[in-house]
Amino acid sequence: xxxxxxxxxxxxxxxxxxxxxxxxxxxxxxxxxxxxxxxxxxxxxxxxxxxxxxxxxxxxxxxxxxxxxxxxxxxxxxxxxxxxxxxxxxxxxxxxxxxxxxxxxxxxxxxxxxxxxxxxxxxxxxxxxxxxxxxxxxxxxxxxxxxxxxxxxxxxxxxxxxxxxxxxxxxxxxxxxxxxxxxxxxxxxxxxxxxxxxxxxxxxxxxxxxxxxxxxxxxxxxxxxxxxxxxxxxxxxxxxxxxxxxxxxxxxxxxxxxxxxxxxxxxxxxxxxxxxxxxxxxxxxxxxxxxxxxxxxxxxxxxxxxxxxxxxxxxxxxxxxxxxxxxxxxxxxxxxxxxxxxxxxxxxxxxxxxxxxxxx
Amino acid sequence: xxxxxxxxxxxxxxxxxxxxxxxxxxxxxxxxxxxxxxxxxxxxxxxxxxxxxxxxxxxxxxxxxxxxxxxxxxxxxxxxxxxxxxxxxxxxxxxxxxxxxxxxxxxxxxxxxxxxxxxxxxxxxxxxxxxxxxxxxxxxxxxxxxxxxxxxxxxxxxxxxxxxxxxxxxxxxxxxxxxxxxxxxxxxxxxxxxxxxxxxxxxxxxxxxxxxxxxxxxxxxxxxxxxxxxxxxxxxxxxxxxxxxxxxxxxxxxxxxxxxxxxxxxxxxxxxxxxxxxxxxxxxxxxxxxxxxxxxxxxxxxxxxxxxxxxxxxxxxxxxxxxxxxxxxxxxxxxxxxxxxxxxxxxxxxxxxxxxxxxx
Numbered sequence: 044x045x046x047x048x049x050x051x052x053x054x055x056x057x058x059x060x061x062x063x064x065x066x067x068x069x070x071x072x073x074x075x076x077x078x079x080x081x082x083x084x085x086x087x088x089x090x091x092x093x094x095x096x097x098x099x100x101x102x103x104x105x106x107x108x109x110x111x112x113x114x115x116x117x118x119x120x121x122x123x124x125x126x127x128x129x130x131x132x133x134x135x136x137x138x139x140x141x142x143x144x145x146x147x148x149x150x151x152x153x154x155x156x157x158x159x160x161x162x163x164x165x166x167x168x169x170x171x172x173x174x175x176x177x178x179x180x181x182x183x184x185x186x187x188x189x190x191x192x193x194x195x196x197x198x199x200x201x202x203x204x205x206x207x208x209x210x211x212x213x214x215x216x217x218x219x220x221x222x223x224x225x226x227x228x229x230x231x232x233x234x235x236x237x238x239x240x241x242x243x244x245x246x247x248x249x250x251x252x253x254x255x256x257x258x259x260x261x262x263x264x265x266x267x268x269x270x271x272x273x274x275x276x277x278x279x280x281x282x283x284x285x286x287x288x289x290x291x292x293x294x295x296x297x298x299x300x301x302x303x304x305x306x307x308x309x310x311x312x313x314x315x316x317x318x319x320x321x322x323x324x325x326x327x328x329x330x331x332x333x334x335x336x337x338x339x340x341x342x343x344x345x346x347x348x349x350x351x352x353x354x355x356x357x358x359x360x361x362x363x364x365x366x367x368x369x370x371x372x373x374x375x376x377x378x379x380x381x382x383x384x385x386x387x388x389x390x391x392x393x394x395x396x397x398x399x400x401x402x403x
Numbered sequence: 404x405x406x407x408x409x410x411x412x413x414x415x416x417x418x419x420x421x422x423x424x425x426x427x428x429x430x431x432x433x434x435x436x437x438x439x440x441x442x443x444x445x446x447x448x449x450x451x452x453x454x455x456x457x458x459x460x461x462x463x464x465x466x467x468x469x470x471x472x473x474x475x476x477x478x479x480x481x482x483x484x485x486x487x488x489x490x491x492x493x494x495x496x497x498x499x500x501x502x503x504x505x506x507x508x509x510x511x512x513x514x515x516x517x518x519x520x521x522x523x524x525x526x527x528x529x530x531x532x533x534x535x536x537x538x539x540x541x542x543x544x545x546x547x548x549x550x551x552x553x554x555x556x557x558x559x560x561x562x563x564x565x566x567x568x569x570x571x572x573x574x575x576x577x578x579x580x581x582x583x584x585x586x587x588x589x590x591x592x593x594x595x596x597x598x599x600x601x602x603x604x605x606x607x608x609x610x611x612x613x614x615x616x617x618x619x620x621x622x623x624x625x626x627x628x629x630x631x632x633x634x635x636x637x638x639x640x641x642x643x644x645x646x647x648x649x650x651x652x653x654x655x656x657x658x659x660x661x662x663x664x665x666x667x668x669x670x671x672x673x674x675x676x677x678x679x680x681x682x683x684x685x686x687x688x689x690x691x692x693x694x695x696x697x698x699x700x701x702x703x704x705x706x707x708x709x710x711x712x713x714x715x716x717x718x719x720x721x722x723x724x725x726x727x728x729x730x731x732x733x734x735x736x737x738x739x740x741x742x743x744x745x746x747x748x749x750x751x752x753x754x755x756x757x758x759x760x761x762x763x
Contacts (some may be wrong), residue, residue: 081731127483127552134554139730162522164727165549165560189525194485194494201561280526287558317417328529367524371441 047261049268052276056204060110060135060184062267064257066211067097067172070104076143076170076206077102083138085129085156086147087121089116090174093217098147098172099147108325114152118305121191123199124205129159143168143206149175149222150309154200157188160172161203171205174214175262176226180233180267183208185275185285192302195365196296202280210268212261220253224319224346227252227311228291230263232344233270235338236290240384241266242341249344286368286387290377291317294351297362301354314347321379323399327392330379337382356400407621409628411544414637416564420544420628424617425533426571427457436463436503436530436566442469443498444515445489446507449476450534453577458507458532469505470496472495474512478665481511481551483559489519503528503566509535509582510542510669514560517548521563531565534574536586536620537670540593540627543568545645551664555725556656562640569759570628572621580613584706585670587612590623590652591705592677593630595698596650598744601626602701609704646728646747650737651677654711657722661714674707681739683759687752690739697742716760 189200295316547562
């Protein structure tokens with residue numbers, strides 16, 4: 044595949060998303076941001092042995108120096124203690140305000156290293172080099188950074204846009220099947236919330252995607268990033284339409300919080316959460332029941348869980364009550380009007396929601 | 404004293420600084436920012452019994468509700484563990500993105516609550532209500548927020564501008580003498596770095612300031628805020644001239660780091676640090692020796708320490724090497740050209756500095 048470049052249009056903070064095979068080695072994608080600087084490559088114990096050297100060679104080819112900060116792998120690491128360790132290593136290496144953080148890894152590395160960049164010495168620049176499908180289609184784009192709090196997911200964070208996103212699709216070759224499927228959940232999300240044609244294309248190509256057909260994956264990543272970049276450019280700080288990107292996430296975050304971070308992969312929780320959102324939309328008479336079935340069937344074919352864990356309604360409501368989208372104690376939900384069109388509902392009907400969660 | 408209002412000019416993030424006696428009770432200063440919202444009053448164990456009720460009454464008079472988050476007093480609290488406790492209380496109270504954080508207290512409360520506001524749910528609005536002289540003339544203005552790291556002061560933080568600053572000079576009535584003097588160090592700093600007339604006025608009025616003459620204090624606060632607001636408006640993120648505000652701070656931060664946060668008050672460390680900066684400037688032939696003596700005499704009259712702790716040069720250099728203003732391993736210092744005019748020196752002469760620190 045050739046290199047494709049999109050732009051996230053945010054005025055003087057606009058930045059490119061580069062998508063293609065073999066991009067890790069292409070120093071010219073990094074050099075505009077690194078020339079004569081120092082880079083801190085933040086990565087994890089799984090990704091480091093696979094890709095860190097390639098990135099460090101590309102950095103050196105820019106005439107920049109680098110050092111490496113390696114954190115353990117896993118969603119459970121997306122927490123303060125790990126962040127503090129990154130701060131400590133940056134300080135020990137005397138990283139300064141001109142040091143560029145390069146986040147090499149999946150969503151946890153990108154969110155955590157991005158938040159470290161947002162807050163180290165009140166903010167240093169960073170580059171996202173996502174190595175999972177989920178990170179390439181979602182978490183590396185849009186500037187959301189942060190860590191979890193024991194009382195709620197992503198509760199501590201900042202908006203901090205990267206200088207660039209470099210998505211090398213060859214890194215997906217080493218991705219475990221379960222993580223590939225988790226990334227497909229977010230890909231399906233873009234179709235469900237805003238592009239019915241793309242959803243139809245996904246229904247045709249889901250087996251090719253699971254088999255890691257490079258052309259199919261590249262097309263899915265490109266289209267996902269196009270949709271996300273458009274929405275982020277409209278609403279960087281989620282005052283309005285950006286909340287649509289949270290389709291399935293209010294239910295999904297509750298699953299992650301209630302089951303313990305890392306038990307469900309984020310994409311798995313989003314998959315089950317999207318099915319819940321579609322079913323609840325149908326129950327309210329807002330969307331056809333058949334759309335909920337169609338979405339569920341696609342997610343199932345993508346290898347994803349579609350049934351939520353069985354938990355008492357009050358625990359669901361308690362966890363959902365702590366979602367960041369909520370205002371004034373009312374629960375905000377993204378609901379489907381139909382597949383391909385979603386709406387942010389700022390005041391989800393509480394009694395209906397409770398009955399739905401209770402299985403009544 | 405009548406109410407005086409300055410504006411920090413930062414485009415759509417511009418905000419007022421209100422200065423005057425009895426402002427805590429004046430709901431009309433809060434209401435533009437609080438109408439029909441919820442407020443979290445973040446304060447400490449010393450300030451809460453004195454002023455929290457007055458602020459909460461003013462909030463209620465705006466038609467807003469509030470809850471209180473109280474942290475222990477002291478510079479040692481400006482750390483992650485205390486911040487995490489604030490996050491936990493915000494989450495437990497189901498604070499959402501529209502909740503306004505009201506930082507009621509000195510520099511530690513303002514910096515920590517401001518950083519909580521910068522990062523809770525990726526950012527909520529906040530109002531500074533400074534109750535110490537240091538906070539009223541310096542830390543509440545300009546949007547610098549953050550906490551200390553064991554390896555360096557203010558190393559974790561964000562730029563996050565408040566909606567407003569409400570400086571009630573009556574709160575200084577209860578300030579311990581030592582803290583009043585610490586605030587005067589920053590007041591003297593504004594004269595030393597940029598306004599020789601103001602410095603002369605301070606030399607005439609330093610005894611009245613220490614005696615808490617309301618007119619003298621108000622004038623000192625107003626002039627300090629004017630100078631700071633002008634510099635912040637020029638350079639919000641400290642790319643250039645804002646670094647001048649760090650006169651005495653590279654040496655001062657090293658004192659705080661080496662002696663343990665809280666042993667020296669920040670203003671005390673800045674006072675000794677300014678004398679060091681002035682003496683080092685004289686040693687380099689950049690400023691007259693007499694200016695260093697004049698600055699030292701004024702700070703001494705203000706009740707401040709002017710001699711640094713005796714420490715080996717390598718420990719000084721190590722601590723100073725971790726200052727945020729440094730780039731590429733070179734130490735940045737703010738040096739005096741003369742009293743009333745300072746320069747940011749990005750490449751302090753290392754051998755001279757080492758000899759100076761070694762007392763040679």
